[in-house]
Amino acid sequence: MGYLLRLAGLMFLCLLSPGVQAAELTAAEVRAALSGAAAGQGADLSGKSLAGLDLRHLNFSKADLSGADLTGANLSAADLRGAKLVGANLTDADLAQAKLNFAWIMRTNFTRADLSGAILETLVVSQGMETRPEEAAIFAGAKLVGARIMARFSLDDMRGADLSGIMASADMRNQSMGLIRTDFSQANLEDARFRGASLAYAKFHFSKLRNADFTGADLSQADFTGAYLTGADFTGAKLVGTKFDAAVLTDVKGLHP
Helix, strand or coil: CHHHHHHHHHHHHHHHCCCCCCCCCCHHHHHHHHHCCCCCCCCECCCCECCCCECCCCECCCCECCCCECCCCECCCCECCCCECCCCECEEEEHHHCEEEECECCCCECCCCECCCCEEECCECCCCCCCCHHHCCECCCCECCCCEEECECCCCECCCCECCCCECCCCCCCCCCCCCCCECCCCECCCCECCCCECCCCECCCCECCCCECCCCECCCCECCCCECCCCECCCCECCCCECCCCECCCCECCCC
């Protein structure tokens, strides 16, 4: 609940913010670039600022958005399958200046997209306080290695995603409005990889984590209540204060000496 209240407050402040930095292209120019891409290839939008644009339902399949600025962009129901978003920025948050701009990713398809090193913090993932199944995003087979993440992925399809080395631990120095943490509750994370990931205080309530790989991850104070963890590997993981209440732990590795 703390995360939800925090997100609601941030979204309210966003309405008061001065707005995102002007985009380099218009939405019409983006559509033209996508439709004009060579057959079998995606459009090259690398390094471009698409901040604040309405990009709903557009087909970015295989497009190169490496280093692109997508802060405040509405990507709801967009198709980013196989897209390259290495180092892309989907978040611009300056609390001191009340400047808060988050990308919208409701129903967005990131299947097999490369988001390595991207910034995904406090994304807009639902119209209300709780994610509905029809609003969930898809990250199946996506690569998020080394990404900076602080968001809610409840109900999302993240099967086979590579989240190795992600930086997703809660920042305990800035929790005056309640605990804001990465939330994977009820997400499908079967066969996902979290090797060496920073996941302190992350929430995995009732997540599907069959054969998930947490080797060497920092899971201090993480909460796996009710999670399905059959075959998961926690070898070498930091498990200080980690909760496994009512979790399914059949054939789990690394939890006991």
